[in-house]
Amino acid sequence: MTAIxxxxxxxxxxxxxxxxxxxxxxxxxxxPAPGRRIVMMLAPALLAGLVITQLAGERWSGLEIGMVVxxxxxxxxxxxxxxxxxxxxxxxxxxxxxxxxx
Amino acid sequence: MNDHRSRFLxxxxxxxxxxxxxxxxxxxFGAFAASTGWGVWAPIVASTLAFSGSAQFAAATVLAGGGSxxxxxxxxxxxxxxxxxxxxxxxxxxxxxxxxxxxxxxxxIDASWAGAHVGDGRxxxxxLFGATAVQYPAWVGGTVLGVVFAPPxxxxxxxxxxxxxxxxxxxxxxxELRGAxxxxxxxxxxxxxxxxxxxxxxxxxxxxxxxxxxxxxVTGVPAAxxxxx
Numbered sequence: 552m553t554a555i556x557x558x559x560x561x562x563x564x565x566x567x568x569x570x571x572x573x574x575x576x577x578x579x580x581x582x583p584a585p586g587r588r589i590v591m592m593l594a595p596a597l598l599a600g601l602v603i604t605q606l607a608g609e610r611w612s613g614l615e616i617g618m619v620v621x622x623x624x625x626x627x628x629x630x631x632x633x634x635x636x637x638x639x640x641x642x643x644x645x646x647x648x649x650x651x652x653x
Numbered sequence: 654m655n656d657h658r659s660r661f662l663x664x665x666x667x668x669x670x671x672x673x674x675x676x677x678x679x680x681x682f683g684a685f686a687a688s689t690g691w692g693v694w695a696p697i698v699a700s701t702l703a704f705s706g707s708a709q710f711a712a713a714t715v716l717a718g719g720g721s722x723x724x725x726x727x728x729x730x731x732x733x734x735x736x737x738x739x740x741x742x743x744x745x746x747x748x749x750x751x752x753x754x755x756x757x758x759x760x761x762i763d764a765s766w767a768g769a770h771v772g773d774g775r776x777x778x779x780x781l782f783g784a785t786a787v788q789y790p791a792w793v794g795g796t797v798l799g800v801v802f803a804p805p806x807x808x809x810x811x812x813x814x815x816x817x818x819x820x821x822x823x824x825x826x827x828x829e830l831r832g833a834x835x836x837x838x839x840x841x842x843x844x845x846x847x848x849x850x851x852x853x854x855x856x857x858x859x860x861x862x863x864x865x866x867x868x869x870x871v872t873g874v875p876a877a878x879x880x881x882x
């Protein structure tokens with residue numbers, strides 16, 4: 552087996568294990584009260600982290616005006632109660648137009 | 654049963670937007686991997702069985718930079734470590750025993766996890782399955798197309814497709830913060846953004862995302878005033 556196939560095998564093991572370990576360890580037990588509160592806070596914290604990391608990229612090297620404006624347009628549209636899919640599409644379109652103009 | 658089906662279909666609709674971005678991202682991965690010595694089949698098998706864009710890109714980038722296979726897998730593990738707390742949160746929504754739950758959790762990806770959150774830390778597994786069902790073929794199919802046709806890398810930025818994922822996560826965050834008991838969630842989001850933003854300066858992206866999860870610990874551990882002890 553060549554080196555790249557060992558990497559693929561490692562990827563499969565790592566990606567499966569990280570997904571499976573939480574539900575496998577927890578089983579049908581309920582989390583204790585502090586654990587439940589942490590889980591309730593996980594969605595906003597991770598969503599904010601995902602926005603920042605996708606916007607900024609590794610070591611903030613990916614920050615770019617088209618991306619920032621596109622994401623801002625989607626956010627403003629959603630705040631104005633535009634349907635979610637349309638808001639995201641507006642953001643992508645705004646970035647594409649801005650990049651074509653600049 | 655019909656309720657399960659309607660929730661699954663709602664998940665499919667939820668996953669259509671991210672899938673539109675996943676397809677060209679998969680093409681990019683396939684083209685990048687094929688051009689850096691992975692051959693034809695290894696990228697396709699990786700996408701089919703690992704099904705994780707962030708981990709696969711991390712591993713491919715390490716290898717392309719001359720890093721060892723062990724380093725590549727370690728980078729992927731670091732990138733995907735966030736799935737551990739996400740899986741813990743998702744666990745109660747999955748059915749069956751430990752093994753059954755673990756197998757169902759293979760459908761866990763960022764966009765599906767976020768879309769399947771129905772509030773108060775509760776998740777709907779049918780929404781998750783539906784959202785993943787439409788993104789999986791997009792990722793694998795995109796990888797195949799990328800390996801075979803090798804599209805120019807600027808397709809994604811030219812059409813603004815790189816904006817879809819962060820915009821989707823922002824839209825979900827706004828919806829999350831519209832619900833009841835918003836103050837603590839707002840603090841959690843602000844700290845998540847702060848922690849990940851600062852960590853991005855000094856650590857890999859996967860660590861920065863784990864830092865965001867730490868914000869949930871900071872805001873979640875203290876008991877709420879209205880909650881009985």
